[in-house]
Amino acid sequence: MGKVxxxxxxxxxxxxxxxxxKQPVVIPNKAGYRITPSYFAITxxxxxxxxxxxxxxxxxxxxxxxxxxxxxxxxxFDSQEVELAQKSVAYKLTRGPNDDVRINxxxxxxxxxxxxxxxxxxxxxxxxxxxxxxxxxxxxxVPAYFNDNQRQATKxxxxxxxxxxxxxxxxxxxxxxxxxxxxxxxxxxxxxYDFGGGTFDVSILEIHKGVxxxxxxxxxxxxxxxxxxxxxxxxxxxxxxxxxxxxLSSDRMALQRLKEAAEKTKIELSGxxxxxxxxxxxxxxxxxxxxxTRRIVRTELEKLSEDxxxxxxxxxxxxxxxxxxKASDINEIIxxxxxxxxxxxxxxxxxxxxxxxxxxxxxxxxxxxxxxxDAASLSEGSNDMLLxxxxxxSLGIETHGGQFTKIIERNTTIPVKKxxxxxxxxxxxxxxxxxxxxxxxxxxxxxxxxxEFILSGIRMTKKGEPRIEVSFDIDNNGIVNVSxxxxxxxxxxxxxxxxxxxxxxxxxxAMAEEAQLYEIDLKDE
Amino acid sequence: MNNPETVxxxxxxxxxxxxxxxSFAQGDFVQAQKLWKEILELDPGNELAMDYxxxxxEEVSFEDKKIVYKELLDEAIRLIGKNQFEPAYELLQMVxxxxxxxxxxxxxxxxxxxxxxxxxxxxxxxxxxxxKLNKGMEDIMKxxxxxxxxxxxxxxxxxxxxxxxxxxxxxxxxxxxRNIAMLLRNDIITxxxxxx
Numbered sequence: 001m002g003k004v005x006x007x008x009x010x011x012x013x014x015x016x017x018x019x020x021x022k023q024p025v026v027i028p029n030k031a032g033y034r035i036t037p038s039y040f041a042i043t044x045x046x047x048x049x050x051x052x053x054x055x056x057x058x059x060x061x062x063x064x065x066x067x068x069x070x071x072x073x074x075x076x077f078d079s080q081e082v083e084l085a086q087k088s089v090a091y092k093l094t095r096g097p098n099d100d101v102r103i104n105x106x107x108x109x110x111x112x113x114x115x116x117x118x119x120x121x122x123x124x125x126x127x128x129x130x131x132x133x134x135x136x137x138x139x140x141x142v143p144a145y146f147n148d149n150q151r152q153a154t155k156x157x158x159x160x161x162x163x164x165x166x167x168x169x170x171x172x173x174x175x176x177x178x179x180x181x182x183x184x185x186x187x188x189x190x191x192x193y194d195f196g197g198g199t200f201d202v203s204i205l206e207i208h209k210g211v212x213x214x215x216x217x218x219x220x221x222x223x224x225x226x227x228x229x230x231x232x233x234x235x236x237x238x239x240x241x242x243x244x245x246x247x248l249s250s251d252r253m254a255l256q257r258l259k260e261a262a263e264k265t266k267i268e269l270s271g272x273x274x275x276x277x278x279x280x281x282x283x284x285x286x287x288x289x290x291x292x293t294r295r296i297v298r299t300e301l302e303k304l305s306e307d308x309x310x311x312x313x314x315x316x317x318x319x320x321x322x323x324x325x326k327a328s329d330i331n332e333i334i335x336x337x338x339x340x341x342x343x344x345x346x347x348x349x350x351x352x353x354x355x356x357x358x359x360x361x362x363x364x365x366x367x368x369x370x371x372x373x374d375a376a377s378l379s380e381g382s383n384d385m386l387l388x389x390x391x392x393x394s395l396g397i398e399t400h401g402g403q404f405t406k407i408i409e410r411n412t413t414i415p416v417k418k419x420x421x422x423x424x425x426x427x428x429x430x431x432x433x434x435x436x437x438x439x440x441x442x443x444x445x446x447x448x449x450x451x452e453f454i455l456s457g458i459r460m461t462k463k464g465e466p467r468i469e470v471s472f473d474i475d476n477n478g479i480v481n482v483s484x485x486x487x488x489x490x491x492x493x494x495x496x497x498x499x500x501x502x503x504x505x506x507x508x509x510a511m512a513e514e515a516q517l518y519e520i521d522l523k524d525e
Numbered sequence: 526m527n528n529p530e531t532v533x534x535x536x537x538x539x540x541x542x543x544x545x546x547x548s549f550a551q552g553d554f555v556q557a558q559k560l561w562k563e564i565l566e567l568d569p570g571n572e573l574a575m576d577y578x579x580x581x582x583e584e585v586s587f588e589d590k591k592i593v594y595k596e597l598l599d600e601a602i603r604l605i606g607k608n609q610f611e612p613a614y615e616l617l618q619m620v621x622x623x624x625x626x627x628x629x630x631x632x633x634x635x636x637x638x639x640x641x642x643x644x645x646x647x648x649x650x651x652x653x654x655x656x657k658l659n660k661g662m663e664d665i666m667k668x669x670x671x672x673x674x675x676x677x678x679x680x681x682x683x684x685x686x687x688x689x690x691x692x693x694x695x696x697x698x699x700x701x702x703r704n705i706a707m708l709l710r711n712d713i714i715t716x717x718x719x720x721x
Contacts, residue, residue, distance in 0.1 A: 281675030
């Protein structure tokens with residue numbers, strides 16, 4: 001077996017790491033960057049771009065530049081999340097043949113795993129160039145709240161990219177691995193605060209004798225560092241209009257520059273008390289070119305973004321409540337995501353918990369490092385580390401009247417197997433349709449449909465007499481298997497589970513072949 | 526000491542320019558445009574003459590415009606014959622902007638762009654070379670840059686090649702290379718060999 005890499009496939013940025021000589025190493029790309037923007041684009045002359053180049057032309061080519069597609073992976077086209085996403089992005093979302101969501105770029109529909117695979121191919125390429133050997137296996141991280149469809153779709157993305165995904169692990173768990181193994185932590189409750197570019201997640205873990213247990217999660221898929229960038233962009237647009245008289249809100253070239261300036265300013269203000277915004281030739285009028293220059297101080301940025309940080313603290317409170325814990329019960333706080341470098345954010349967390357957060361890990365890279373450590377332990381067959389995760393959402397089936405009957409409660413440690421006995425609703429009913437949902441709503445349809453199957457061959461009798469045992473089996477990867485057996489006849493009936501948004505093997509194979517062509521394009525560049 | 530021929534030429538240009546201004550003031554735009562055209566014959570690409578020819582657009586009646594732009598087209602063709610592609614391009618752009626259906630002008634414009642692109646690429650050389658800024662921002666701000674040039678400059682980070690900047694710019698190849706050539710000529714940018 002060759003080297004197994006760890007990949008943090010982020011909503012905004014991705015990172016790849018590997019363990020070399022027993023030390024985790026983040027692998028930089030050829031340009032020297034240790035993180036790669038999770039952007040994919042096709043230009044008007046049909047060039048495929050990934051990473052920094054794709055991001056830097058995103059504003060001038062918005063219809064054919066895809067980002068934050070992680071919010072859509074494994075989702076059905078008619079889900080609420082997809083409806084919300086379409087309002088916030090310029091690229092077009094379409095319905096796939098399996099009712100999954102696809103993205104139309106330059107006239108062609110791409111599945112989300114296919115686009116995710118473009119990023120993974122890039123990460124694979126970066127690793128192979130660094131290691132000077134082929135890379136075939138990886139551990140990939142996902143948010144703790146990802147359901148079965150989303151985890152499977154991530155695995156499919158790996159397959160399309162030519163990677164055998166040995167394990168899907170939760171991002172906070174990976175962060176805790178990087179933290180735990182480095183610091184010899186034991187018997188502690190750890191809160192992982194992940195403020196990324198586009199999403200915010202909180203997870204509370206318990207680390208005991210090398211066992212990592214996720215005990216609760218909470219988050220907001222539309223809260224991230226980019227929201228702070230947008231506040232700055234709006235400020236610049238307003239001032240440019242007031243001082244120069246130019247409305248640049250529809251000027252794509254100007255907006256691309258403003259976006260880059262906003263992010264640069266925000267980053268600088270994490271280290272310095274003030275920053276200069278310098279945008280020469282930002283607008284043109286009858287007098288000629290106009291320039292925008294202004295000094296911005298840290299307190300001004302803090303004023304602009306404080307409500308967003310307060311929102312994140314409210315979500316922290318929710319996670320604590322889910323775990324029946326108080327702030328004072330938390331032993332360590334781990335910060336993940338570049339935005340956590342912001343001094344105000346660090347201060348607010350310190351004030352809330354009454355203690356400082358741990359500073360020993362690079363917040364941009366910690367998840368990839370943890371994934372690499374897990375990858376190394378898997379490839380060595382090591383037993384040093386046992387991961388225990390929980391299912392973030394309750395699992396159950398739809399019962400009579402459209403109700404949602406839970407079989408596995410949320411935050412149950414996995415792997416787990418639980419069963420429940422059901423019966424028929426009508427006399428002489430010979431088949432039942434079992435619809436598997438994940439969520440917390442009492443109405444089944446309000447939750448996420450994972451799959452459904454039919455159990456037939458039930459003996460004809462009065463309603464309520466047959467006994468049908470439905471079993472839920474969640475494995476280490478968080479993948480759900482549901483089975484049913486008729487206990488009275490003792491017969492094990494054949495069960496077929498139909499996932500509503502999975503790619504077929506043929507589709508994956510075709511996408512993988514096409515992705516190889518893309519790889520050739522990259523080498524030619 | 527100035528070259529006598531240049532001095533004479535400049536004085537002559539000055540006289541013609543002033544005569545053009547007089548005609549313009551009297552509302553004889555066709556005559557004004559004719560005189561400023563003469564300046565281009567003596568000094569191809571003369572920016573002042575070009576600016577004033579542009580200004581005619583706002584003043585001239587539709588019928589007069591037709592005459593004006595026909596003459597501009599004729600002048601552009603004459604300049605092409607003399608391998609003066611840059612001023613020819615400027616004049617052809619003016620004609621097309623006001624008469625987009627002018628097939629003859631479009632044909633000459635396409636040909637001129639092809640020839641200019643060839644010149645630009647020869648001037649630029651290897652488009653895989655990395656682009657770097659050669660002047661400080663204070664100096665750059667004194668130069669009258671186009672919006673496209675300013676955008677291209679804002680993208681330069683010392684890691685991107687000419688081809689990569691073309692991709693980021695969203696511009697068509699001709700416009701991009703035209704701006705790069707201008708930036709190179711004015712010593713605003715320089716190229717370095719990429720790292721292996």
